[in-house]
Amino acid sequence: MAMASRLRARVVLSRCEWSNLRSLLRPSLNRGFSSSSIPSHLERVGFIGLGNMGFHMASNLITAGYKITVHDINYNALKKFSEKGIPAKETPCEVAESSDVIITMLPSSSNVLDVYTGRNGLLHCRSHLSPWLFIDSSTIDPQTSRMLSTNISKCLLKEKKGFANNPLMLDAPVSGGVPAAQAGTLTFMVGGLEEAYLAAKPLFLSMGKQTIYCGSSGNGAAAKICNNLAMAVSMLGVSEAFVLGQHLGITASTLTKIFNSSSARCWSSDSYNPVPGIMEGVPSSRNYDGGFTSKLMAKDLTLAVSSAAEIGLKCPLTSEARDIYMELCEKGYDSKDFSCVFRHYYSGLAAFVRRSPISYAVQARFLKQQCCPIIMQA
Incomplete structure (x- = not known):
């Protein structure tokens, strides 16, 4: 009941949608986070931004058993993954088409806006998005995070995945630097709908050792x-x-x-x-x-x-x-x-x-x- 109350305070869902959301979340809360028990709604992950941090984060997800598709404007960064048989796409939009979850790790607010809302960006097909969840681990201003979260919530899903028709966004910047990214010991500071945070926790714990829920959208970026x-x-x-x-x-x-x-x-x-x-x-x-x-x-x-x-x-x-x-x-x-x-x-x-x-x-x-x-x- 407490979880339902928190959810109603943040987003309006019908009883049917709430029932579907609970059925989606329950497995992720009870299962372990090993590669053999990856929830189906997290299995296909698109990762955009393969720099010093993103390269190691994406690599750790691959090691954990997730099906990863990658994109970066740096050809050499893409090549490191494609040579290992990891699908590499030319545009963010192409990554979104084959992913349940998108993770972005980019240098600045302008880069994030370009990847999400630019030409061939993640939100290019606003009326029928494949990903149900977008996670931005970039360090950007809270205002941009909140604006993107609002825009994403206005989109529709191509295929319903057991919860509301609208996709969700979490802002989840990290602490620990390159050594922690490589070792898989990052700390994630997460803002957004708490139920989405709980559902995505297996992803975070495949790249880090600790997650801290910071509250509503933009609070992760603020933290x-x-x-x-x-x-x-x-x-x-x-x-x-x-x-x-x-x-x-x-x-x-x-x-x-x-x-x-x-x-x-x-x-x-x-x-x-x-x-x-x-x-x-x-x-x-x-x-x-x-x-x-x-x-x-x-x-x-x-x-x-x-x-x-x-x-x-x-x-x-x-x-x-x-x-x-x-x-x-x-x-x-x-x-x-x-x-x-x-x-x-x-x-x-x-x-x-x-x-x-x-x-x-x-x-x-x-x-x-x-x-x-x-x-x-x-």
């Missing part, structure tokens, strides 16, 4: 923007503290021990340390290559600034963080991991430099020439 905002500000604070500590004569390794055993402990210090020479396996250990680029962080912070402006909310740290990452991109570090802010904005040193003998004269010259922006402003 991702807030998550990345907090991540950016945290990285800036940790980087600034490391550089100030170096200027005051404390090694980065000592500060790391202090941070990670005290109130300053956070992901940016204990799992993604920005100081070269402190931690292996993170971008700072490989000249900031790989990981989450400064360009993408600048994009996400721009989305956060725009979202705050639309509701009249003052977010000074968001604006400052956006400006810093925009400056990094303008200086040519757009393809470097966002933790490069430690070196290329604050002029921090690698850990081993402070461990080596260095004269007071050299230290004084460094402090004069390389002072961090906060000290200079003071």
